[in-house]
Amino acid sequence: DSGVTQTPKHLITATGQRVTLRCSPRSGDLSVYWYQQSLDQGLQFLIQYYNGEERAKGNILERFSAQQFPDLHSELNLSSLELGDSALYFCASSVGESGGAFFGQGTRLTVV
Amino acid sequence: QQQVKQSPQSLIVQKGGISIINCAYENTAFDYFPWYQQFPGKGPALLIAIRPDVSEKKEGRFTISFNKSAKQFSLHIMDSQPGDSATYFCAARGGMDTGRRALTFGSGTRLQVQP
Numbered sequence: 103d104s105g106v107t108q109t110p111k112h113l114i115t116a117t118g119q120r121v122t123l124r125c126s127p128r129s130g131d132l133s134v135y136w137y138q139q140s141l142d143q144g145l146q147f148l149i150q151y152y153n154g155e156e157r158a159k160g161n162i163l164e165r166f167s168a169q170q171f172p173d174l175h176s177e178l179n180l181s182s183l184e185l186g187d188s189a190l191y192f193c194a195s196s197v198g199e200s201g202g203a204f205f206g207q208g209t210r211l212t213v214v
Numbered sequence: 215q216q217q218v219k220q221s222p223q224s225l226i227v228q229k230g231g232i233s234i235i236n237c238a239y240e241n242t243a244f245d246y247f248p249w250y251q252q253f254p255g256k257g258p259a260l261l262i263a264i265r266p267d268v269s270e271k272k273e274g275r276f277t278i279s280f281n282k283s284a285k286q287f288s289l290h291i292m293d294s295q296p297g298d299s300a301t302y303f304c305a306a307r308g309g310m311d312t313g314r315r316a317l318t319f320g321s322g323t324r325l326q327v328q329p
């Protein structure tokens with residue numbers, strides 16, 4: 103158990119809908135990262151927050167957004183969902199911005 | 215500049231053998247190189263990591279070899295066991311002054327250790 107908690111574990115929704123994925127980082131970790139994992143794209147970095155502030159953006163679509171709250175948990179919002187958004191979404195956390203990042207178990211999103 | 219290239223895509227090794235997975239990078243600003251192990255349905259788990267001022271790091275049966283001049287690093291799994299069968303990802307993290315502290319991942323290697 104990495105100490106990073108993601109909910110829900112599975113999510114099935116229809117095209118055009120909006121969903122919110124939640125991540126609770128390890129205790130004391132200030133950095134949160136979101137990654138998307140699909141079969142043909144590997145692990146793609148979406149966005150990073152550090153202590154409530156957006157730190158870096160990767161290949162995140164305009165339809166996606168995220169935030170980190172004062173208690174350091176983070177949410178990833180996916181809207182106007184398309185079939186191609188079906189993937190595993192992982193959250194990872196680290197104490198600062200160096201060293202290892204620890205991943206949660208992921209949320210499997212299926213868009214039908 | 216941010217890409218990390220990983221090979222092979224898949225690997226079959228006999229129990230007790232040595233598994234070797236290779237990665238190469240272009241961006242010299244990377245300063246931290248971890249390897250992750252992922253089992254089906256699970257999140258990637260940090261296995262072992264190295265910084266570029268060290269040429270080798272060993273933890274149990276897992277060893278990272280790092281060649282800074284060639285911009286390559288590899289994972290060696292000694293005495294491979296069926297329980298090691300998983301997908302392995304190399305990754306690299308940018309330095310503090312790059313603004314790129316997120317990990318950039320290789321494409322993954324599916325390892326199968328045959329009993």
